[in-house]
Amino acid sequence: MKKQSKIITVLPIIILIIGFLISNSKSDLKEATFANLDPSVTIDSIKYNISDIEIPNDELGNVIANVTKKSEIVSYLDSENPYKSVDYIKSVLNEDSSEVVAVRINGRYYLAKRVE
Numbered sequence: 001m002k003k004q005s006k007i008i009t010v011l012p013i014i015i016l017i018i019g020f021l022i023s024n025s026k027s028d029l030k031e032a033t034f035a036n037l038d039p040s041v042t043i044d045s046i047k048y049n050i051s052d053i054e055i056p057n058d059e060l061g062n063v064i065a066n067v068t069k070k071s072e073i074v075s076y077l078d079s080e081n082p083y084k085s086v087d088y089i090k091s092v093l094n095e096d097s098s099e100v101v102a103v104r105i106n107g108r109y110y111l112a113k114r115v116e
Helices: 002-027
Strands: 030-035 040-043 046-054 060-071 086-092 100-105 108-114
Touching (some): 040 086, 040 100, 060 100, 086 108
Antiparallel strands (some): 100 108
16 A cells, blocks of 8 residues: 555656657747738748748758747638648758748748848
8 A cells, every 4th residue: 555655656756857858849949920911920030931842851950949920811711721830830850940941830840041
């Protein structure tokens, strides 16, 4: 019985520590703004136009930004919205993130290139 009570006591502490670590790792992300007119994202005043080129998972780097603002200029019916879920932005392996990033839209990552 004592062994089981120790596990029950320690388990919530472990869960809290894991939750704290996960929440802190996300807080270091840059904030990005998505606009559905172009479509584009803006990170640190750098605008990237999103293409229809899908990036495979093995070419993705780390998460570098989180879309925290959405400027939905064009209205879509909810069932027809191609940009229903835009959330994370990742680096692309072997590419300079100031020039190219990958934007997650509806669970898939798409290439976005910097606008000059």
